[in-house]
Amino acid sequence: MYSKEAQRALYDLSKKLLYTPHADLSAASAAERVQDLSSVIRYHEWRYYVQNDPVISDFEYDQLYKQLEALERLHPELIGPDSPTQRVSTDLTEDLDQVAHLTPMLSLDNSYDAADLNDFDTAVKKLCGLQRESEMAYAVEPKFDGGTIALVYENDRLVRAATRGNGEVGDDITANMRTLRSIPLQAHFSRHGIARAELRGEAIIRKDVFSKINDRRQEAGDPLFANPRNAATGGLRMKDPKEAANRGLEAFVYQLGFAVNAAGIQVLDRFPTHNDSILLLGELGFKVPALTPAPAVALPERRICANIDEVIAFCEGWQNQRDAYPYEIDGMVIKVNSLELQARCGFTAHHPRWAIAFKFKAKQATTRLRDVEFQVGKTGAITPVAKLEPVQLAGVTVQNVSLHNEEFIRSKDIRIGDQVLVERAGDVIPYIVKALDELRSGPERPVEFPTHCPVCHSPLVKPEDEAIWRCENAGCEAQVVQRMIFHASKHAMDIEGMGESAILRFYKIGWLHSIADIYRLDYGKIAELEGFGEKSAANLQKAVEKAKDNPIYRLLHSLSVHHLGLKSSRLLAAEVGHVLDLKDWDLDRYEEIKDVGPVLARNMYYFFHNEQNLELLRTLEALGVNLRQTEADQKPQSAAEGPLAGKSILFTGALATMTREEAETRAAAAGASIAGSVSKNLNILVVGEKAGSKLKKAQDLGSVAIWSEEEFLVNIA
Ligand code: IVH
Secondary structure: OOOHHHHHHHHHHHHHHHHOOOOOOOHHHHHHHHHHHHHHHHHHHHHHHHOOOOOOOHHHHHHHHHHHHHHHHHOHHHOOOOOHHHOOOOOOOOOOOEEEOOOOOOOOOEEOOHHHHHHHHHHHHHHOOOOOOOOOOEEEEEEEOOEEEEEEEEOOEEEEEEEOOOOOEEEEOHHHHOOOOOOOOEOOHHHHOOOEEEEEEEEEEOHHHHHHHHHHHHHHOOOOOOOHHHHHHHHHOOOOHHHHHOOOEEEEEEEEEEEEOOOOOEOHHHOOEHHHHHHHHHHOOOOOOOOOEOOOOOOEOOEEEOOHHHHHHHHHHHHHHHHHOOOOEEEEEEEEOEHHHHHHHOEOOOOEOOEEEEEOOOOEEEEEEEEEEEEEOOOOEEEEEEEEEEEEEOOEEEEEEEOOOHHHHHHOOOEEOOEEEEEOOOOOOOEEEEEOHHHOOOOOEEOOOOOEOOOOOOEEEOOOOOOOOEEOOOOOHHHHHHHHHHHHOOOOOOOOOOOHHHHHHHHHHOOOOOHHHHHHOOHHHHHHOOOOHHHHHHHHHHHHHHHHOOOHHHHHHHOOOOOOOHHHHHHHHOOOOEHHHHHHOOHHHHHOOOOOOHHHHHHHHHHOOOHHHHHHHHHHHHOOOOOEOOHHHHOOOOHHHOOOOOOEEEEEOEOOOOOHHHHHHHHHHOOOEEOOOOOOOOOEEEEOEOOOHHHHHHHHHOOOEEEEHHHHHHHHO
16 A cells, blocks of 8 residues: 555654644645645554554654644644544455444544643633633543444344444444453343443453463464454454454443434433443443452552542553553543533544543654664673664663674664664563564665674684674673673672672772772772762772672682573582682583583683683682682582572573573572463563563563563572
């Protein structure tokens, strides 16, 4: 329908329209802008409703829509019959019969913060001819993120179900909707004097059911659904009702849109409030948002608020708890409770003036990849990091996002200059979902992986069995700094007050060149630094002195030998009287130790056959750091005491720095048991790249700690 070129042009135009002012335009420029806005809005509606694959955020779409509305208000002569504000968007497919709705199905206006809601309240009171100070009751309920449906009942029987379509006409989905157990096939409307009614609602899929659907699809090799909404809207239109029945769709009903008695006379006014009509629908057997606490959430699904302040508090409460709720919701809907007052407000061509959606902060956004930087870790691992044009995601500004490794970049074909889709789900670190390749305009260029270390310029190497390129120069400045940070961290020597910022600061001043310098600091000088003073300098000194007496397993671990975790450090420490004894060990001696594999054996062997490393250890000893086995070192730690003792753990998605097997071995070595699936008994889910339904499931449970790969590594260290 849209060529690639056309899409690119429309996308560029959207961004231009979003970020250039539109006030004070001449009549001619206003006409042009109305045209432009109309075309980009139509395009984005097509991407969203037809393709199920939007390329801008909902927020940006709404901004474009609002601009058009504002301009049309200023220049009513420019409103054409085909303007996006004059009809609601279309999602008609050609396969299904089409049916006319009994009353137009409108959309909702959107709001994003308390100020927007206050404006809405003011406007509503004005429309109702009420004083600003007067109380106005609102019904507030979740904005379900599924597929809109309209259900028609005649003489107490379900006779038709339709999608929203273009608002006037929708697709006939009666056969599919009849399969939903949450939709009664018969309901006693007649007892309430209603012969014919049209109900509006949303067909949605529970998050846990959605996970199972995707699990099944994965097993069958079918493409996965991006989210429950896509699975639901697809389910509505299935050609075979049996398949629709397998989608696990449920219908929430949230509006009685039309009701007439046997004589065809409108009887909606029998229900003085929105609340009354919803209570009636609940009584008749429909699933409606409840006034009692929602599953897994400490708030009711629906509340009648006495004024806009209560509305704001309720919406904000839900915003904080939305992840725990078993259904995907993207906001709240606020409706004037009194139908009499609703009537006074009336409608625009697009939405009722008596209702508004409060949209939650977006979890996905598109932004531009400005550049890719390569960071050097403590063992020389090179991590590509995306430098993004800053973008708001679920309330935080996102700018730097890990791209894990070369394979990640290649498999997603991410290019510098690309528009990328970024997602932040739950507590998980932001992540690049995909590059929007259809929006490329030419200057985008592939990410060139460096052949040499960006800091010390030594050639990079990549062991065959690893996904990671490394700088093998142990003296590389970047590695030295990272190793100092790790050495002092709580997982290693545990020097309180010597965190990353202190190390970086001392390093920049020129006091730290190697780990040994940590034990040579001049506390008199530190006391003079801004933000330190005598007391904190003295505390730091105490912490360093204390660290000198650490058991040697901590020292071993602090040396940043690749793959040497806390657990294997303990096992090794139990075997040696003095750390330097290890220089006499051969590979076999290492491998005799349970849990020390060939890779770690090799790394240890090389480390203790490198004169510089031995020199470092001798220097540390001369500076007072303990290198002799202590009592704490003598008993190797059993798994029952490991850092993850008693915890059950599960891995999902591809890990960047190790195989799944390796990860499980390391988790087990840390005392964890490996779980088979996400359940109430699971404690930790480690999320790699392309984490799918398990992550969602764990988030839905709410009781599972969700760790990134980095967090896992830190915790088993
Ligand atoms: S009331 C005339 N209430 O949001 C007012 N809509 O952009 C009609 N939606 O497609 C809407 N949850 O399907 C209303 N509790 C709720 C809703 C809700 C989800 C959807 C609706 C419509 C869209 C509006």
